Amino acid sequence: MDYLEIKGNAKLQGSINISGAKNAALPLLAATLLSKNDVQINNVPNVEDIKTLLTLLEHLGANYSFKNNAVSINLANLNSACANYDIVRKMRASILTLGPLLARFGQCEVSMPGGCAIGQRPINLHLKALEQMGAKIDIKQGYVVASAPDGLKANTIVFDKITVTGSENLIMAASLAKGTTKLLNVAKEPEVVNLCQFLANSGVNIKGIGTDELEIDGTNGDLLELEPIEVIPDRIEAGTYLCAGAITNSQITLKNLCTEHLASVIAKLEKMGFSLEKQESSLTIFPAKIINPADIETAEYPGFPTDMQAQFMALCTQANGVSVIDERLFENRFMHVAELIRMGANIKLSGHSATIEGGFLNSADVMATDLRASSALVLAALVANGTTKVHRIYHLDRGYENLEGKLLALGADIKRLKE
Ligand code: EPU
Numbered sequence: 001m002d003y004l005e006i007k008g009n010a011k012l013q014g015s016i017n018i019s020g021a022k023n024a025a026l027p028l029l030a031a032t033l034l035s036k037n038d039v040q041i042n043n044v045p046n047v048e049d050i051k052t053l054l055t056l057l058e059h060l061g062a063n064y065s066f067k068n069n070a071v072s073i074n075l076a077n078l079n080s081a082c083a084n085y086d087i088v089r090k091m092r093a094s095i096l097t098l099g100p101l102l103a104r105f106g107q108c109e110v111s112m113p114g115g116c117a118i119g120q121r122p123i124n125l126h127l128k129a130l131e132q133m134g135a136k137i138d139i140k141q142g143y144v145v146a147s148a149p150d151g152l153k154a155n156t157i158v159f160d161k162i163t164v165t166g167s168e169n170l171i172m173a174a175s176l177a178k179g180t181t182k183l184l185n186v187a188k189e190p191e192v193v194n195l196c197q198f199l200a201n202s203g204v205n206i207k208g209i210g211t212d213e214l215e216i217d218g219t220n221g222d223l224l225e226l227e228p229i230e231v232i233p234d235r236i237e238a239g240t241y242l243c244a245g246a247i248t249n250s251q252i253t254l255k256n257l258c259t260e261h262l263a264s265v266i267a268k269l270e271k272m273g274f275s276l277e278k279q280e281s282s283l284t285i286f287p288a289k290i291i292n293p294a295d296i297e298t299a300e301y302p303g304f305p306t307d308m309q310a311q312f313m314a315l316c317t318q319a320n321g322v323s324v325i326d327e328r329l330f331e332n333r334f335m336h337v338a339e340l341i342r343m344g345a346n347i348k349l350s351g352h353s354a355t356i357e358g359g360f361l362n363s364a365d366v367m368a369t370d371l372r373a374s375s376a377l378v379l380a381a382l383v384a385n386g387t388t389k390v391h392r393i394y395h396l397d398r399g400y401e402n403l404e405g406k407l408l409a410l411g412a413d414i415k416r417l418k419e
Contacts, residue, residue, distance in 0.1 A: 004389070004416055022234060026093045029050070031198055060101075099172040132155045152218070164192060236307045240311050257281065293321035293323040298325075317361055
């Protein structure tokens with residue numbers, strides 16, 4: 001197993017490119033299951049979660065090539081509608097195959113993804129919405145067994161709670177359904193918009209893209225001819241590197257990003273005392289005179305992303321005063337707290353709220369627990385006194401392309417070593 005060794009008290013400088021968004025590429029890849037032709041997806045990040053989904057598509061009978069961040073995928077020989085446990089257990093986002101498999105084959109079996117470190121993460125809203133479109137759903141031996149022998153039928157679906165992958169599953173299912181499906185209280189995340197644009201560019205009539213109400217004219221079972229698509233820049237990767245600049249109080253520039261998608265993150269950094277300068281598709285962060293404490297509450301887009309909560313917690317350890325972070329989306333997304341405390345952070349937890357008093361961090365051996373928690377530990381290591389070892393970095397490899405290469409390019413002293 002690999003671990004990272006990171007020297008603290010770092011000063012960063014220079015610029016790096018932001019990769020394509022993992023959470024946008026995953027639904028785009030799942031949507032290829034709706035296609036009758038070969039599909040090309042560009043700007044796909046070379047990370048483990050993407051490779052896992054490609055392996056799952058291969059098990060279903062797809063052929064693909066993945067070179068230079070471009071995926072070409074051929075679905076002519078799709079011959080299975082069963083997403084098996086061995087692959088799904090590696091990545092919850094495999095549930096994204098449920099909607100398109102059911103829409104394409106009229107039946108499918110997808111292993112239940114199970115809980116994960118950040119919470120229980122049920123899929124009840126995905127299942128309820130598919131049932132409202134006429135699917136019959138049973139849970140058998142850990143699998144979602146779904147069937148709609150006469151095809152999925154349009155309906156008006158109101159999501160009780162905003163769900164990103166739930167919205168994506170239903171958008172894909174509705175694209176092949178009979179009639180016009182209305183989806184209300186849909187997630188507005190840029191990744192959902194990227195999926196809608198993929199389908200709309202390929203002839204699916206979707207009204208309301210980017211809003212929380214969508215109207216989708218289904219094709220009544222006809223497969224789509226999907227046009228090539230570009231994955232949007234990864235706003236969470238960009239936000240993580242902005243925090244790297246901020247926590248080391250350095251000037252760095254990020255290229256190939258979409259600043260619009262980062263509005264809530266940029267606003268928080270500005271409130272904390274950092275100045276940021278936007279150029280066309282790049283963004284520079286400048287050091288703060290004093291790092292102010294923050295008051296953060298996670299929310300659905302365009303609110304402050306839960307996927308940036310851990311990184312901001314690391315940053316708050318360097319603030320001049322007491323910060324408060326409220327995690328509103330996931331019940332157990334504070335696994336990084338115990339590790340940050342091992343590095344000397346002064347953090348108190350009470351329910352879904354964390355209070356962080358700024359101070360110094362010291363190096364330690366720390367353990368990554370989930371993807372974003374891992375990146376928070378890397379950020380903390382950059383500013384700690386001494387050399388920190390971050391173990392179990394397979395979590396990082398799931399979602400950050402070439403993390404240590406990018407940090408090295410910014411001047412960090414970081415090494416990937418074997419346990
Ligand atoms: N929820 C339900 N029932 C459902 C679905 C969701 O109760 O059927 C609840 C969840 O338990 C949670 C809330 O609704 O409390 C929101 O969950 P959501 O379904 O939106 O999360 P997700 O679709 O499983 C995606 C991202 C996550 C990101 C969340 C929130 C992908 C592949 N994953 O997950 O990304 O944290 O949205 O923005 O898009 C990550 O990249 O590290 C990551 C965890």
